[in-house]
Amino acid sequence: MEDEITASLLERRSLAMNPLLIPEAYIIGAQPLCSQLAGLSQGQKKLCQLYQDHMQYIGEGAKTGIKECQYQFRHRRWNCSTVDNSSVFGRVMQIGSRETAFTYAISAAGVVNAVSRACREGELSSCGCSRAARPKDLPRDWLWGGCGDNLNYGYRFSKEFVDAREREKTYQKGTYDSARLLMNLHNNEAGRRTVSDLAHVSCKCHGVSGSCSLKTCWLQLADFRKVGDALKEKYDSAASMKLNSRGKLVQVNNKFNTPTSYDLIYIDQSPDYCVRNDSTGSLGTMGRLCNKTSEGMDGCELMCCGRGYDQYKAQVVERCHCKFHWCCYVKCKRCTKTVDQFVCK
Secondary structure, eight states, X not given: OOOHHHHHHHHHHHHHHOGGGSOHHHHTTHHHHHHHSTTOOHHHHHHHHHOGGGHHHHHHHHHHHHHHHHHHTTTSSSOXXXXXXXXXXXXXOSSOOHHHHHHHHHHHHHHHHHHHHHHXXXXXXXXXXXXXXXXXXXXXXXXXXXXXXXXXXXXXXXHHHHTXXXXXXXXXXXXXXXXXXXHHHHHHHHHXXXXXXXXXXXXXXXXXXXXXXXXXXXXXXXXXXXXXXXHHHHHHTOEEEEEOTTSOEEESOTTSOOOOTTSOEESSOOOOOSSEETTTTEEOSTTOEEBTTOOSTTBHHHHTTTSOEEEEEEEEEEEEEEEEETTTEEEEEEEEEEXXXXXXX
8 A cells, every 4th residue: 555645646746737637726826836935946846836735834844954953053163054044955055064964954854843743733634643553562551543743744755855856956977966966865864764763652641530540652753952962963973975986975984884874974074164155155253152261162262263252241131030929830020131242253
């Protein structure tokens, strides 16, 4: 039996090839919406026309990925600021660096996350709650069948949509563009697999007076911060790759373990991101806040690349004098204080 997304794709493609079968409500407005979205390839525009109700969640998922990227790299010279939110799936940067690898992976993961949950919430016409098989290690007296996140559908739709851009590119064996194509596809898949790997069984207790004599369980995606944390670790251990004579990516340093489909890979060394360089997508660190007392990447010495920094006073508003009120909320006042801030020259 064909899985639900493949069947849905076949059905809608059949409609697209025979306009007489497409309802009038489906035709109206489809082309303007999809043609006006920036950054979509031709294949993605066609999928947009077939799956208009998915586009909101694709956008939300991509933005979730970019937001997580900015969180993970908030203390680094590159802080995900080179990503263009209006064209998430376009050419993010001009080089195939570690940063590019992370951006592709986190964006693909965000789409899986958003579409899977939209299915569970009944927002999409072609999917519903998860139909994942009952885990073998689940106790026999626990019920399986709560409305879980539809990871299978989200995974497959993300693969169909996000990878469409790369699949449309011309593959010329042994060229740099072919290396980027293979790299991008690999990192897209690593992002999706990370979401799948972190999904877990969630259960709710039932019983008299909360005795938990019975449990109902379902599949649930992990909090997206865990996905970001996992991919950040993959970023730090990403493998440097090169094209061999057969047009395949192989590891530069054979002393390390061969990267798996869960690992990130890159083909270009990262720039230092100290100064602005439009050819590499670097915005530089001039004007970035730094931590004078830190010896890490957020410290003024490393963040400012030895150029020094300026110090100034700033007014900061924060919550203060918080009190717990029965029952059940916390009420705080807003206090203003003057702090020292340090900015890279």
